[in-house]
Amino acid sequence: MLERFIDPTKIRVEEDCVEVDEKYVGERVEGFKIRGVELAEIGEGDGVEIIGDLRNLMGIHVLVSEISEETVQALESLFGEIINRMKGVEYKFRKGNVEITVSDLERFKPECVGKLIYDALKRIPAIRSVRVRIICDEKEFKKLAEKAEKIHREREKIRISDLDVDIFYACTSCQVYLPNHVCVISPERPSPCGTTYIEAKAAYELKIVGYYQPVKKGMAIDELRGEYKGINEFVRNINGEVNRLKLHCVLDSPPLTGNYAEAIVFYIPEKDGFGVVDRNYKGKTPVGLTFSELEKIILGRQVKGFVGVSRAYMNSEGFLRGEGGWKRIVWVSPNLRNRYIITHSDSHDD
Numbered sequence: 042m043l044e045r046f047i048d049p050t051k052i053r054v055e056e057d058c059v060e061v062d063e064k065y066v067g068e069r070v071e072g073f074k075i076r077g078v079e080l081a082e083i084g085e086g087d088g089v090e091i092i093g094d095l096r097n098l099m100g101i102h103v104l105v106s107e108i109s110e111e112t113v114q115a116l117e118s119l120f121g122e123i124i125n126r127m128k129g130v131e132y133k134f135r136k137g138n139v140e141i142t143v144s145d146l147e148r149f150k151p152e153c154v155g156k157l158i159y160d161a162l163k164r165i166p167a168i169r170s171v172r173v174r175i176i177c178d179e180k181e182f183k184k185l186a187e188k189a190e191k192i193h194r195e196r197e198k199i200r201i202s203d204l205d206v207d208i209f210y211a212c213t214s215c216q217v218y219l220p221n222h223v224c225v226i227s228p229e230r231p232s233p234c235g236t237t238y239i240e241a242k243a244a245y246e247l248k249i250v251g252y253y254q255p256v257k258k259g260m261a262i263d264e265l266r267g268e269y270k271g272i273n274e275f276v277r278n279i280n281g282e283v284n285r286l287k288l289h290c291v292l293d294s295p296p297l298t299g300n301y302a303e304a305i306v307f308y309i310p311e312k313d314g315f316g317v318v319d320r321n322y323k324g325k326t327p328v329g330l331t332f333s334e335l336e337k338i339i340l341g342r343q344v345k346g347f348v349g350v351s352r353a354y355m356n357s358e359g360f361l362r363g364e365g366g367w368k369r370i371v372w373v374s375p376n377l378r379n380r381y382i383i384t385h386s387d388s389h390d391d
Contacts (some may be wrong), residue, residue, distance in 0.1 A: 045091040047152055049159045058153035059145070060128040070131035070142045075131075077139030078182070080189040080377025081117035083110065086172030089155035099141060099151065100176030100185040105162060107169040114196055115243030116162060118236050121251050122214070123161045124154060134191050134301050134309050135235045137186055138320070165247060197237065197353035201228040203288075207258060209272060210241035213279070214252040215299035215363030219341035221280045224299055225256070225272055229359030230288040233302035233349035243306040266290050266363030283343050290363040291315060295348040298339045304348025305335045305376065306361065314371035315361065317350070322374035 077099045088221045091286075105113060112203045121139075122244050123130040129144035142150040142174030162171045164186040176182050203209075205228060212232055228238040236244075245253040259271025267288030276286050276297075285294040291306050298305075318326050318335070325331055330338075332348055339347045350360075360366055 044093075046090065047155070049087045049089050049156050054255060058127070058150050059130065059148050061157065062128070063126055064334055065128045066122065066125045066131075068125070068128070068131060070129055070130070070144050071095075072142055072144040073146045075141040077141050077185045078137050078189050079117055079120050079135070079139055080185060080192060081105065081113045081115055081120075082192070083179050084109065084172065086170060087170040089152065090174045091151045091155065091158055092174065092176045092181050095146075095149075095151050095177045098177055098179060098182045098342060098365075099139075099194055100173040100174075100182045101139075101154070101158065102176060102185055103129065103158060103162070104172040104174070105168050105170065108165075108167055109238045109243075110245065111134070111243045112167070114237070116241045117248065118240045118244055119161070119247075119250060120158060123157050126157070127153075129170050134303075134320075137190055138303065151177060156365065170366050177359055179295065181366070188373050195282075196239075197231070197235075199229055199353075199357045199359070201238070203227045203267060203359065204264065205227045207260050208239075208255045209269075210234065210280075211244060211275065212236065212241060212252055212299075213254075215301075215341070216248070216252075220298055221282075222341040223279045223298055225274060225276065225286060225288065227258075227288055227359075228360075230267065230296070231351050231353040231357070232299050233296075233304075233354075234300075235351040235353055237353055263287065265295070265315070266344050268294070268361065286343075287363055289359050289361060291317045291348050291361060292345055292364060294391065295345065297343055297344060298336075298347075298349030300340065302336065303340070304351055304353045304355070305332060306348050308346035309336060309371060312371045314369045315364070316372035317355070317370060317377060318374045319376045321376055324374075326374075327372050 063298045081102045081103045117245050124132040131142040133140045157176045159173045210226045215222045226232050226241045231237045257271045258269040262268040276283050287294040306317050318332050332358045
């Protein structure tokens with residue numbers, strides 16, 4: 042295993058690697074695929090560390106000091122935004138499901154990725170030190186993936202309810218692909234890509250990116266189903282085709298779905314119940330469509346009977362609360378079975 046420690050001040054991204062500019066965020070890229078995993082933690086050390094040679098794996102492990110646990114979670118959610126500023130690079134998905142596509146593998150160097158993340162986080166006044174570890178070695182990547190899975194599961198546990206706060210958060214990051222799209226993130230309803238309420242709140246307060254904003258939820262119209270006057274008005278102003286939003290429903294005014302949903306819930310009329318399929322499942326669902334085919338139907342739209350969800354939302358007490366929750370789930374894809382069905386034993390896989 043090759044390990045290199047690098048002084049970030051000696052890395053010249055523009056000269057040694059690819060062009061970097063915010064205008065490349067949203068660029069569609071064809072080329073070489075790299076599997077990734079991301080994890081940010083509180084820790085010590087400063088600089089950039091490269092472990093292994095880049096082939097088809099890249100783990101991004103960042104240790105920062107002098108900040109809260111909530112803030113470190115928000116930093117992790119920004120890795121994709123930072124790396125997507127590289128020309129010819131497309132960074133998709135979150136946490137343990139990252140997919141990086143690069144058009145020129147020779148110019149996509151781990152050192153430059155580490156430098157970009159290091160510089161972005163160092164600009165935050167509250168952070169004293171930043172240690173960026175870019176892991177390309179297969180064994181070390183596996184260790185990071187296992188560690189990240191455990192930490193992400195713990196972080197995704199919902200500890201506050203929608204009733205505990207007056208402010209929800211809106212995310213418009215997918216507007217680079219889907220004009221007029223908006224996701225509403227509440228304590229019990231993380232975004233379909235997996236961003237939690239705590240992450241959205243901290244990311245907004247850090248001001249590194251501009252696509253999170255607080256929204257007053259306003260008067261409750263239906264707390265069970267997650268409908269609020271202020272949220273309806275906000276979404277209506279951004280997307281004139283959507284007049285009502287019920288955060289915990291599928292059949293009636295479901296939330297919109299952005300580009301990176303971790304799973305999709307769909308209605309099965311013959312069973313009067315719902316199925317859940319994850320992005321990695323390539324087979325057909327009981328309604329005769331694959332994940333990709335379902336995703337094309339709902340991207341940026343409100344479609345009754347279909348909605349994108351995250352793993353974090355599936356762990357929430359609010360999960361489909363307006364439609365009967367897990368008791369209405371009659372089918373799940375195999376990748377989700379062990380993770381969720383053991384806990385929610387009333388549900389089953391056909």
